[in-house]
Amino acid sequence: MTVEKHLSTEGYDIFDLNAPHAKWLELREEAPVFQDPQTGYWIVTRHADVKAVFEDWNTFSSDNAQAPMRPMCDAGKQIMKDGGFTVYSGLSARVPPDHTRIRKIAQSAFGPRRFKAIQPRIEAIIDRHLNKIAIAGSCDFFREVAYDVPALVLFALMGIPDDDVPKVKDWAASRALLTWGNLSDEEQLPLAQKMVEYWSYCRNLVAARKETPGDDFPTDMVQAQANGADITDEEIAGVMYSVLFAGHETTTTLMSNAVITLMSNRHAWEAICADPSLIPKATEEVLRFEPSIVSWRRRAKTKAAIGGVPVPEGANILLVMGSGNRDKAVFENAETFDIHRDNARNHLSFGYGIHFCIGFQLAKLEFGIMLRELASRFPNMTMKPDQHIEYLHNISFRVPNKVMLDLGLEAA
Incomplete structure (x- = not known):
């Protein structure tokens, strides 16, 4: 490693997402592909290289995408074994031909027809939450709005009662830390038990729809199976x-990061408030500039090269989409937030290739409605001063711990 590369990679912690952008810029310039000494992962930061690895699934497998960053301790494995935890992956860690087979069935059920039908419900959920914060005049947008809204929308699609939001959100947060965090053996144990509960919930959901069908996504999957689709109960539960x-x-994270970004770029916020037709472009620029998922994993199935750098067979690879999204080779003035940018949709925030996010249309639909309503109701809202925002300690999800807002209603 050259002196320049050593200096640029020194002190880089892939789990610290509090302020990664300056380091990512440095890495793109000096060490776009290098092996992280802390984890052994090969870090990839340029847009072209990230995209190329995503695209070449024959060489770079997704089978490590859901593996715990820190291997599960023996006691944790026993908890999961005893609890009947058998899930492998819904889609993201599967490889063809299984991935192709399962995704085709899931995509036919989780698509525009259901999203269009649920739009009035999305609007009603957002309306209810924004009415509530308007009464107080201020809020923690993360906890009081963004935390619940996407879950309630998803639950409507899946026929799940609203009362289950707290436990499902808790399971989701636990899964993020267990899979993409850096936990001690002791910290893993309670989360292992939560994954057992989470998996049991998914299996019971499938069994319930077989017993009593509904008008929802799980029922569509179960009925596809009944009509001859090649998918098992276990695989349907894995998709759930x-x-x-x-x-x-x-989507919780996308909404939260968008508010932080727009409040820090007042000209963009004021432009959206004045002209809501800018929302589709603004959506793509938020996805580029401050995505929810900033990195994802792959494994080299054979000796390969990434950006001219050789990587060995079996190498674990971290694709930093959050860095690639600010690559000046693709985006002019890449470190500037610009809602008028023509090529923002070239971001990598939903992945690329055969594993492109199956729910991207729903995420954009929810986000667009939320942005429209915020701009209409609270054009004068601002971030409360002197708040210290911290981000979840993990490799992939840039989740803020709070977004404190003054809704600016007294100025209206």
């Missing part, structure tokens, strides 16, 4: 396990 996590947690 994935969707019940990714289908709301990432």
Whole structure:
């Protein structure tokens, strides 16, 4: 390693997402592909390289995408074994042909028809939450709005009672830490038990829809199976396990990071308030500039090269989409937030290739409605001063712990 590369990689902690952008910029310039001494992962930070690895699934497997960053301790494994935890992955860690088979069935059920039908429900959920915070005049947007809204939308799609929000959100947060965090053996144990409960919930959901069908996504999957689709009960439950996590947690983070970003870029916020037709472009720029998921994993199935750098067979790879999204080779003035940007949709925030996010349309729909309503109701809202925002300690999900807002109603 050259002196320049050593200096740029020194002190880099892949679990620390509090302020990663300056380091990512440095890495793109000086060490775009390097092996992290702390974890052994090969870190990839340039847009072209990240995209190329995502695209080449024959060389770079997704089978490590859901593996715990820190291997589960023996006691944790025993808890999960005793509890009947058998889930492998819904989609993101599967490889063809299983991935192709299961995704085709899931995509036919989790698509535009259901999303269009549920739009009035999305609007009603958002309306209810924004009415509530308007009474107080201020709020923690993360906890009081963004935390619940995407979960309630997803629950409507899945026919799950609203009262289950707290436990499902708790399971989702536990899964994020257990899979993408850096936990001690002692910290893993209670979360292992929560994953047992989470998996049991998903299996029971499938069994319930077989017994009593509804008008929802799990029923569509079960009925597809009954009509001859090649999918097992275990695989349907695995899809539920994935969707019940990714289908709301990432949108919670997207909404929260968007508010932080827009309040820090007042000109953009004022432009949206004046002209809501800018929302589709603003959505793509938020996804580029401050995505929910900033990195994802792959494994080299054979000796390979990434950006001209050789990586060995079996190498674990961390694709930093959050860095690639600010690559000046693709985006002019990449470190500037610009809602008028013409190519913002070239971001990598939903992945790329065969594992492209199955729920991207729902995420954009929810986010667009939320942004429209915030701009209409609270054009004068601002971040409360002197708040210290910290982000979840993990490799992938840039989740803030709070977003304190003054809604600016007295200025209206």
